[in-house]
Amino acid sequence: MSVTVRQACRGDLPHIIAIEEASxxxxxxxxxLAAELENPVAHYYVLEKDDGSVAGYADVWLIADEGQLANIAIHPSARGLGYGEILLRTAxxxxxxxxxxxxxLEVRQSNAPAQGLYRKLGYEGVAVRKNYYSQPVEDACIMQCQKENYQWLSHSR
Ligand SMILES: CC(C)(COP(=O)(O)OP(=O)(O)OC[C@H]1O[C@@H](n2cnc3c(N)ncnc32)[C@H](O)[C@@H]1OP(=O)(O)O)[C@@H](O)C(=O)NCCC(=O)NCCS
Structure with a gap:
């Protein structure tokens, strides 16, 4: 199935909210989630399938020369199909x-799928933030990807 990554707009919010709450x-x-549409440092993307449905979103911030992955999620029914990687690469x-x-970025220590994605694209763990998350309480792994370590696809450079 072909997919499109485009900037998020107000009409996407119900889909973003549903995916966020399922994730x-x-x-x-x-x-x-709505305020990010107006956030001047945010680059906010959705991934749309060719049937017009929104399967996921990614929200990254750029402050001076430093980026932060603020949020990313793919609908549970659409995981493992490469969509998260497409979204994160675009962002x-x-x-x-x-x-x-x-x-x-910060990620739960137990979140193996997300950490797998991040390591594939060139992130590495640089610190641990104790008890950063609640429900359940869990440490955050702080990961960094320096531009020179980013794993470009050969056709995307
Ligand atoms: C993390 C998330 C966005 C990944 O999206 P996805 O579309 O399922 O991932 P992709 O299919 O693009 O996979 C890309 C890479 O991620 C890694 N990955 C994906 N699923 C994985 C799993 N279940 N276990 C381990 N690694 C996994 C692999 O490295 C994979 O590359 P490969 O297919 O060549 O092995 C998705 O699992 C998700 O929405 N999770 C819930 C929300 C969340 O945890 N967000 C991150 C918060 S920090």
Whole structure:
């Protein structure tokens, strides 16, 4: 199935909210998800399937030359199909184009799928933040991807 990654818009919010609430034990509030549409440092993307449905979103921030992965999720029914990788590559490459030299993120220690994705694209663990998450309480792994360590696809450079 072909997919498109495009900037998120207000009409995507119900889909983003549904995916967020299906993906996290402590989801972002509707207000927080909506506010990202107006956040001047945010690059907010959705992945749309060719039937028009939204299967996931990614939200990255660029402050000076430093990026942050604020949020990413794929609908539970659409995981393992490469969509998360497509979304994250699009978001990261947009930041690199805009002058980003390095990105950071936080991820639950137990979140093997997400950590697998991040390591595949060039992130490595740089610190642990004790008891960062609730429901359940869990440490966060802080990961960083420096631009020179990003694992470009041969056709995407
Ligand atoms: C993390 C997430 C976005 C990955 O999206 P996805 O579309 O399922 O992932 P992809 O199919 O693009 O997989 C890309 C890579 O991620 C890794 N990966 C994906 N699923 C994995 C799993 N179940 N176990 C281990 N690694 C996995 C692999 O490295 C994979 O590459 P490969 O197919 O060449 O092995 C998705 O699992 C998700 O939405 N999870 C819930 C929300 C969440 O945890 N967000 C991150 C918060 S920090």
């Amino acid at each position: 996290f034990s402590v989801p972002w509030s509707h207000q927080s 990261m490459e947009a930041l690199f184009q805009a002058g980003c030299t390095s990105l950071f």
